[in-house]
Amino acid sequence: IQTQVGIVGGGPAGLMLSHLLAREGIESVVLETRDPDTIRNTHRAGILEAASVWMLTETGVQGRVLTEGHEHRGTTLRYDGENHHIDFQDNVGQSVWLYPQNEVFWDLAQARERDGGVVFWSVADTAVHGIETDSPRITFTDAEGAGREIQAQIVVGADGSRSMCRQLIPEEVRTDNFIEYPFAWFGILCEAPPSWPELIYANSDAGFALISQRSDTVQRMYFQCDPETNAVDWTDEQIWARLQECMQGPDGFELKEGRIFDETVLKFRSYVCEPLIHHNLVLVGDAGHTVPPTGAKGLNLAFCDVRVLAPALVAWLRDGDESGLAGYSAKALERVWKAQNFSYWATNMMHTRQDENPFAQKRRRGELGSITDSERGRAYFSECYTGWQD
């Protein structure tokens, strides 16, 4: 198969890139190891920045974000058992949208199918060859078990946090920047009404908890856990007891419970690959960088990469102008590092460390107060959370 852009990975980043390229008459082929139903049923974060919503609604993906998603004009930080509201609209004139990432994936997959996009699902044995030449190739086994080869002008690695493509950038030119955390998130989905109109990020002596939503009848919640936790070791009673402990307080906040039907332990780290391009291989999204989930920047950052990369690829493939591609890594990384800072900062501010001494704990309390009790503090948080305006 001959194409212009070979895209390894059919998650939101790979599909959005393929979609934007097609709009400009650039051909691409997308390969994905999973099948679409598996990806649709893999629960991920649920917050979209306005710029991400715009990419879905203004580029013809259509989709249901404006009808089925919910605009959130602010959020709440909770500590010492009290809620502290941060109004994004008042502070920076922006909102975010609650719309699950797996539904973003589904909208994009359907848009690709509608527009005749070439996507191979359920592939195996993917290997990329010749990225230091002008004619890189991708070999793979398709869903029917047949060996296939794609010849492209450039390969894009959109293959997620365990990226195979990233490993092709030689160690001499690649810097792996990362930091690990002594905690993970225990995530549940349950059948219950919402406990609050917006999200609540809570810190307590029992640790961090996030009360998020999916619909009027399904709620998404997380609490801080040890990274080695096995979800099956926790009974529903233990899960609710921990969540209630994280949310209790003198304000009498009431967390509504219901039947739990999905449990997952989410491990995370902060990671940035530099550079994001090596000869004819480019990385986008989680393949190039991952953030801890606090603040839900992952998908939004992936879309930011694509917003920079798509026009750069079009200029190169259509007009022979290489300047956009040459500048891709530096331009994308500028925003990546801002988001790395926010995700790292918010994670450390909101989580409780077991070995935390009284100084560290009280300093963190001061840090929370300096955000929630100050108009400038709230504005800073709002600007980061809603995504820095270009």
Ligand code: DHB
């Ligand atoms: C969700 C996840 C996040 O990491 C976050 O910061 C906000 C919301 C969610 O799954 O709804």
